[in-house]
Amino acid sequence: MARHACRLGLEGIVAKHAASPYRSGRTDHWRKIKCTWSEEFVVAGYMPSTTATRSVGSLILGTHEDGILVHVGRVGTGFRGKVARDLWTELEPLRIPAPPFKAAIPPLACRNARWVEPRLVCEVTFRGWTAEDQLRHASFKTLRADVRPDEVVREMKPTRPNVRPGKSSEVAVALTHPDRVLWPDVGLTKEGLAEYYAEIADHVLPHVIDRPLSLLRCPDGLGSCIYQKHAWAGLDERYIRSVDGKKAVVIRDREGLRALVQASVLKIHPWGATASDPDRPDRLVFDLDPGEGVGWGDLVAGALEVRERLSASGFATFVKTTGGKGLHVVVPIEPGAGWDEAKAFTKRIASEMAKDAPDRYVATVSKKARDGRIYVDYLRNQRGATAVAAFSTRARPLAPVSVPVDWDELPSLGSGACFDVASVPGRLAALKRDPWAGFERAARPLLATGG
Template sequence: MATLETYRQKRNFGATSEPKGRKARKAGNAFVIQKHAATRLHYDLRLEMDGVMKSWAVTKGPSLVPGEKRLAVHVEDHPLEYNEFEGTIPKGEYGGGTVIIWDRGTWNPIHDGRKGYAKGRLEFELIGEKLSGRWHLVKMHGKPSEKRENWLLIKGEDDAARMAGGPDILEERPESVKTGREIEEVAGEAPGWSSKTGKIAKSAARIPTQSVKRDESEVLVELPDPSSVKGAKKAPLPDFVEPTFASLMTAPPTGDRWIHEIKFDGYRLQARIEAGRVKLLTRSGLDWTRKFGKEVMSALQALPIGTALIDGELVVETGSGASDFSALQADLSAGRSDRFAFYVFDLLYLDGYDLRALPLVERKTMLEQIVGTEPGLVRYSGHFDENGGLVLRHACRLSLEGVISKLRDGPYRSGRSKAWVKSKCSARQEFVIAGYVPSSTSRKAIGSLVLGVYDDGKLEHVGRVGTGFTGAVAEALFKRLDRMRIAASPFADKLTAEEARLARYVRPELVAEVEFRAWTADGHLRHASFRGLREDKPASEIVREIPKSKTATPKPQKRIVTLTHPDRIYWPDEGVTKEGLADYYTEVWRYIAPYIVGRPLALLRCPSGITGQMFFQKHAWKGLNKHIVLVNDPKDKDDEPLISINDLNGLMGLVQSAVLEIHPWGSTVADWDRPDTIIMDLDPGGGVAWETIITAAEEVRQRLKDAGLTAFVKTSGGKGLHVVAPLKPKADWPAVKAFTKAIADSMAADSPDQYVSTITKSRRQGKILIDYLRNQRGMTAVAPYSTRARPGAAVSMPLAWEELSPGVGPDYFTVDNTPTRIAALTSDPWEQFRAEAKPLAASAGRKRKAG
């Protein structure tokens, strides 16, 4: 029940000018964050709900780093009038100290806000002058004797988030959004004085502005006035400006001269706006206005400007929050536009003035003022001011495409430029389609594309790409390419017999974007995956892109298993083929090997992919590949042999047999009855928030630590998390099962509203099953790095504990993006897994929950 009784009891309104307030009758959605220099500096977050401001004291202030938890102590409700309070509370009074309005705006609950607040899991979006995007408030479960109600404030993973090590918003923007002053300037003054003076401009402001209303709201925003900007040149609006293109480098440049932006994976577009009319032009000047639907046009028309030329990139953002060119292609083909986002990163022209001669940071400041920080369809692309290498490492660990680095004071110059450089997380570029190989499983689809690049006007063969095609795309490409067939090879040099095998040649007019791991010694692509057609680029411009300061690429693992029907699609919506799965496992072999070699395996086989029949198998089958090993369980000598592997070719034999999930025992074939691994599977029922699963994993970690064990964590690739601990194989299976059951039962007893330890589905709604039953002889759990036979082609990914965050869900990592993460890792998060193995103590598992 919302009430102001506690608020009023704590204050002497004869001594303080804080508002007495009253509960509002009408519902609203305002938020305010007040910076409060009381006994200790903190930030008060207030969200309007039921006529009052629900309030939390955030001890260290909000952080823009996803997953970084900030303690938020729930305090008494405040009146709506408190949103305007800025000044000094007298010493000796409750909360004595100086208060400024650090941020304000509106908030929107993602789900039912009242229910989320009541349950202690509130997910919402902020639209403020400093903060925006998704946020989480998660209630902690303290001891019954605790008087304080502690919550955690956590930033969600979105375009408003920042990398760890980036600028701190609290240091970057210390001022009041109401008066422009910092807290030291307000201290000691009569309360309310600054609220009557209006906003005080900062002396460091560089861009002349004008105040206007944004849309139909009453919120005043500051817009740039180009007529007063030094360097802006009065000129007519150009029809088109050739874009600046970035040069490829292996690593971002260093130094204060550079800023760094996240590289998007979409279509580069120039938005030309003139008197309400909008055109979207490709990098070569083609008019693609109608290609992207009315929503994009309407969003650009709504910007508070008359004429403009804006450089940006239109993308589709998937559930993981990353832009995905393949998903963009699929949405365009399906006529879908609900996932579009147009990120803008440069302003070339505004309201009668050419801005290209201005320094980049001034152009970006003006652009940010125009677009704002609301996460709408048109979004401002922010940047990082320092440590481009750190930005790139974080981008790659999250499987993003890479980083664009730009000279902060550089003008806008058309063409390929050294003032803009790109550093990619994986090799990717465009290639000319010179032919195709028909599918071995369908008469109306392609199996692979034959690719080339131009070198001094001559078309050079670079190999094939045979994965990344959905069934629909493979059929559409066949239909289109079959009409373009020619009799002779378009390559300048004759192909070898192997290169020409089954190839049908076409006119070299279409361009494909392809991601690949590296170039082979003979100049061919290795582990290539199709991303889509690039109809915005002419084939004649496609050349081999080799980054400067190129380092040697590692030699691929040796594979000798022949795959039949390598173009058979296992994950239709993602276009992952048998060949693509083999490439994935070759890429991660050195990481997955310690967890699957020399162990009995249970396998999920899907001969027709994830849409067909599925069955678990642990015994031999007809036609078993010779590299797969048969092992005999010493306790079941009369039973059929079990399956095991010893090397990469054994794993390739599993791929050939359509094995899409690998589930090893927790013991080896050298010591069947003494497990060397514990696994606790946290399996959420319906309605359980991801943050709650993370909290559960951390509790399991602590309980294992209390028992003398070291815990590691991985995503399941499904719905939950697996907490895993290595053991020195001394205890037997019954002892390990008893130990894990004690942990599960204890957690369920301590927090019955959160956890259950029995598998009955009727008891699991809104709770997490602590599944310990995998810790018994013959039971298995999915291996680290194993794929899952589910839509999305997710994998079970080992993580460092600090990587757990709201932005990295249980199925975030996939066959598609895991190799990028692997390449970016400076160290394996599970590198010390076996080194941390400890014996199971006799008394372990019986401790109660730690406070």
């Protein structure tokens, strides 16, 4: 049950000793089995917000080792607007002139810092520790008035991940206004988004590198977004490539991914073809969009029907959540056929589904026709059309993410928006196998199957 909860991106489960009775209060018979790490830390200082007055941008944290308060890094996300202001109000009267740590801390950690008496304790979720014993991917949860600062000690350290030289150890792209809140409802900042992509870069990059990208940029967070199909003024030339005589955005590595975060990109839409071969797609996407009244079970059945029809034509299929209401069935193909053939093939599949079960499926764009039915959108498979990338965030409340899943998982998910920035890293750590393992090897030529 714990493994399944972690695969679903949950925080964990609570378990009781099998032989003990159900009793209220704190006892050793109840245990938390965590998917993500959560600990209390002493608040030793803060960085003022660069985007809001009288607000906290991040907290400087410490914990006790052998009775000495030691620096463990910062938490710069998880602050909703009111929380950031309330923290500033509580911390400002506690200001002191120097850091409360006995040992010296790095100069960068002191820049713009305001130190406070170590009287407050906060709870933080995080993904582990760096090689320098600093918190990784930390998110603020709450202040803990029930915990004394002198009680805070470091719990057992989780295993640190291997850092690949030249990838996550050093990043050249600097973030301006890292404390800018992009998702106000969950307090997710630009820095938090950068940490998310740094954490899952090896998973998202295969789906976005060397492809023309259409992007949704939200410089001031949700509610103020710009759809960006081509490169914009000021974008580094390293991320610009000519496609069809126009300047397309194309990234090739982690640094490029971070550059998208710096530009406040909240959604990444890649082409179904590479920038070096834009006329020949290497993947097809069936976007299943449920109309009003369509339940999750019906949507899963629709995805399985797409899978069955494609399997009969000799194609392997992979499925992912969209971060919205629907599902994407993705088909790897060998780059040989052109966009006209890709569109014709996917249109035939969608039209056959609508013809065979008109009460369940529709292949037209008319929204009136979608009530109670699933729109099988094949129009993602034409030149210049795009679909949200696997592991990309969505510019929607709660910071949902489009996530590859196993076909057997679908019934238990319950929603196309069941995963978010906070839960995806834990899910990836809990998986025993990649649901999309063998994606590229499964590619088949389109025309050879009679498509």
